[in-house]
Amino acid sequence: MKIVRLLPGAGIRSSIGTMGAAAVTLIQDDINVLVDTGHFGSRDKLMARLSGNGLTTRDIDAVVLTHLNWDHCLNVDLFHDSKIIISPAELEKGSLSGSMDGLTPKFKDLLKGMDLLLVSDNQRISANASIIYTPGHTPGHISVVVGVDRVVIAGDAVPNLRAYRRGMPDLIFFDAATAKSSIERIKSLKPSYIIPGHDSPFNDNGYVERDDIDIILRKENEENLVVIIRNTEADKPLVLGSEPGTPK
Structure with a gap:
């Protein structure tokens, strides 16, 4: 059994809006x-990343x-040959934007046309992985517990x-008390580490891995201005570079 972090998660906010980058595992x-x-x-x-893993x-x-x-x-349409696992409450009440919008019903129609599996709490989905209900951020949020080490x-x-x-998510689209209880439930499992939605993996002692995220801004002369976001001590300076991979 192996866990591969295909894409890291990061939470990036700017003066013109939020740029969500969710972890894919x-x-x-x-x-x-x-x-x-x-x-x-x-x-x-x-x-x-899939190709790189064969x-x-x-x-x-x-x-x-x-x-x-x-x-x-949103990339779920790439996996039309896969079983799509979601909780009943999320399928019924969840939404793309966190509130009711005109696109969500069409997206749910897409899901309903796929091989959909509505899972229950503690349901096993592979030999070493199980679903746990962790609602609050959204009505039917679920998490995955893997292995005896409880990743x-x-x-x-x-x-x-x-x-x-x-003990509380940054954003809550459903219910704060429920969201708090879900974090308490995850803590009670005493996981060896947690892969979060928008951060590097960590455990009770802090980060166990540290991801660098490059934000690349193209200037009018076609040069790239690169801002590297790094999990490091607060007194370390922000790193800037003129091209990706060449910090100054």
């Missing part, structure tokens, strides 16, 4: 399980959608380390 067990799919902006990266979309037996917020699920792939029930320590 592969569980290679007796079957191949993908947890979340990301959105259109990460589609090429996702396909490349896989195509047809090799993915099951896709778990932790919830229906757009940054976690938790948490989606936005635990979007980042600060939310884990705070």
